[in-house]
Amino acid sequence: MSIEQLAETARAMVAPGKGIIAIDESTGTIAKRFAAVGIENTEANRRAYRELLLTTPNLNQHISGAILYDETIRQSTRDGVPFAKYMADHGMIPGIKVDKGTHPLAGFPGEVVTEGLDGLRDRLKEYAALGARFAKWRAVITIGEDMPSGTCIEANAHALARYAALCQEQGLVPMVEPEVLMDGDHDIETCYEVTEVTLRALFDALYNQNVMLEGTILKASMVVPGKDCEEQASVEEVAEATLMCLKTAVPAILPGIVFLSGGQSDEAATAHLNAMNKLGPHPWPLSFSYGRAMQQAALKLWAQDMQGNYAKAQQTVFERARANGLAALGQWEG
Numbered sequence: 001m002s003i004e005q006l007a008e009t010a011r012a013m014v015a016p017g018k019g020i021i022a023i024d025e026s027t028g029t030i031a032k033r034f035a036a037v038g039i040e041n042t043e044a045n046r047r048a049y050r051e052l053l054l055t056t057p058n059l060n061q062h063i064s065g066a067i068l069y070d071e072t073i074r075q076s077t078r079d080g081v082p083f084a085k086y087m088a089d090h091g092m093i094p095g096i097k098v099d100k101g102t103h104p105l106a107g108f109p110g111e112v113v114t115e116g117l118d119g120l121r122d123r124l125k126e127y128a129a130l131g132a133r134f135a136k137w138r139a140v141i142t143i144g145e146d147m148p149s150g151t152c153i154e155a156n157a158h159a160l161a162r163y164a165a166l167c168q169e170q171g172l173v174p175m176v177e178p179e180v181l182m183d184g185d186h187d188i189e190t191c192y193e194v195t196e197v198t199l200r201a202l203f204d205a206l207y208n209q210n211v212m213l214e215g216t217i218l219k220a221s222m223v224v225p226g227k228d229c230e231e232q233a234s235v236e237e238v239a240e241a242t243l244m245c246l247k248t249a250v251p252a253i254l255p256g257i258v259f260l261s262g263g264q265s266d267e268a269a270t271a272h273l274n275a276m277n278k279l280g281p282h283p284w285p286l287s288f289s290y291g292r293a294m295q296q297a298a299l300k301l302w303a304q305d306m307q308g309n310y311a312k313a314q315q316t317v318f319e320r321a322r323a324n325g326l327a328a329l330g331q332w333e334g
Contacts, residue, residue, distance in 0.1 A: 001171030006215030010173045014256030014285040017325045018064035022291035024097035037303035047075045056314040062325030065093030084131030095134040096127045111152040124170040134173035137163040141180045153201045161205035177219035184226035199249035218257045239275035252283035261293035269293040270327045277330030287328040
């Protein structure tokens, strides 16, 4: 696939007023989400839940694509239409999470590195054949005493860049996600510094691996104080700090940036995105790639009555998509 086609897909992912829904929880993670609302973690229930999300009426008005999990991209609607085909038929771009999760970084207690590069070329080839047009890889950076180390940032940036180069070789747009965790009692200034250093290392590594930025999407965390920090920041402070950090470290040629919600409440994730877009225009579209902040309310409803609340749960998904779609334009009223 040519860089023009990759760039076209990347631009479509951040089309005005549209964002990405992340439904790529691993079987272990979805088990925890299901357990919290009393749903049995079976393959049938996981399939039914993902179908509820993806077949929400008019979802494509505000959702450009979805990140799927390995199991999900192989599943179909109850009418037998593969999810990837259903999405493509409804104007949404299928994506796939390809990393194998975080593992302890040897020699650096408390820090992690994402694994999954072994055999990745063949897996990407298979996912492309199954209909995926973009992929996602998440790195995790923890702030703590003497953390993050330069080694941790470098190891994760290097892995993200190698993954991105392999994606583009197979005609998939890489979504690179270096998440700076909200866990901890650090202040917003510390988060800013760590995020800036992480982003600089990432773009340095992408450049060194010949990754074409015009066919790449950044999934970024916002610059926020740690959740245990005594001094929490206002919506405006988060918006301004995040924007300044991105403008300092992210090349303007990138087609777009989508934010992760990263443990923020549904409302806060939307309010922060809206505030940033109100301060525009920016060098790149700023949109969303939310998981929990898009799904949590719907999951609770569905759990109470899987048949009876189906339409109501889908309506909730649509409302969350609409709110975030408006925030991506700076037009959300709250």
